Amino acid sequence: MRFDIKIAPLNLDLTLGCGQTFRWRKALDGLWEGPLADQFIRLEQKGSIVHVMASPGGRNVEELIKAHLRVDDDVRGIQKALAEDPVMAAGISKLRGLRIVKLDEWECLISFILATYANIPRITKMIETLSARYGDRIVAGVNSFPNQERLRSVTLSELSKCGFGYRAKFIHEACKVLDDDALSEFQRMSYEDLRERLKQLPGVGDKVADCVSLFGFGRLDAFPIDVWIERALRRLYHKKGSYSKLREFSHERFGPYAGYAQEYLYYNERLRAPRGRCVFSEE
């Protein structure tokens, strides 16, 4: 099936490029493709129109994509509010089409537990391994992300052979302590309660809790602080200190849309990286 969705502002390269989601690939023909829930989807952007291609019979594909790209966000309004900060205004100007994505809560949680102290190519590979071994086949060479029940059935010794390092134990433990409807209960919590609850899970500290709050549970006030954000805050705002101090600063400075501010800071800082380490494609 094929259909169009109008989304503006949007830049798929920025939004799906890397960092917040790990399963989209830019195919040789330039289209973005990847699994979303149980569908394999290809996206082609032409201005503010996204041309969607999905396998026939796919259910709710339009709703899946609209939710994933957060079409209901008033991105222009958010940018206007954040641009009251002159430093942020300069950063936003070249990243208008960068949107926060909405990930599946479970996939997001496991993905960011795997993401601890690994670089993005490796994170991508780990998630690929997990899906290939324990997910369901969608099309040739592409599997869905394994669901909670399936992953819970995997033994630690088996997970330890996946190349996850010390993260294998975290994944295994997290699966064991979460029952099937735990995450739907999390959805009803305030952001502050949610991040504290997430931090009770093995392998989930301040940073992962904020990533899962932002990308998985859609809490736009969450402000994940990794090494890149630390650098950005030090370089642009002369701020340094503990996670809680920096988090407090972000809350006062960026308020309810700190998550978008974080993404702009993150991409800007990554783009400053040496060419050899830059994971972003040209332009």
Next chain:
DNA sequence: GCCCAGGAGTGTG
């Protein structure tokens, strides 16, 4: 080979 990665957990001062 060397460096570092969208850190967390634990122990210590």
Next chain:
DNA sequence: CACACTCATGGG
């Protein structure tokens, strides 16, 4: 509260 150390590994 802040720091120091360990954890296990592969991509650039």
